[in-house]
Amino acid sequence: MNYWLMKTEPSEFGIDDLILRPNQTEPWDGVRNYQARNMLRDAMQVGDQVFFYHSNCEIPGIVGIAEIVKAGYPDDNAFEPNDKHYDPKSTPEKPIWSKVDVKFVQKFARTLSLKELKAHPALQELALVRRGNRLSINPVSPEQWAVILSLE
């Protein structure tokens, strides 16, 4: 099993929105970065665990856990000219972009803030806290996962 961290802006779609979805499940779409796409398409498997991260908000940090319930499949909103994430280079015959489905698992009692993660000695290699990292999807090692969970 693999561990991940996925960023989202709560003003757009936060963990409370995920909880309210049918089956508490939502496609994770709209990713338009090749590195992140490769993780969505090639690496994520059903059952993988995901830290749900809120960015661009009052307290950026990890707010809970979700789970991959459907592995990579074509991001079809790239085909829709009226969609915000439309990409004319991607077609149903040759899709460029991928998405996965994530399901709510747990919401933490408090936000594990970015500040706190950055300060933790055992998390200095966490992709999220590395300088200049802007990827919306990051891998998390089993060791890092355990350390972060213990903060809750």
Next chain:
DNA sequence: GCCAACGTTGGC
């Protein structure tokens, strides 16, 4: 293939 200009992310 180089690289300047521009756009986006996201913390602060």
Next chain:
DNA sequence: GCCAACGTTGGC
């Protein structure tokens, strides 16, 4: 709102 960091675009 600012700006550092990084990705993408497009002229050459």
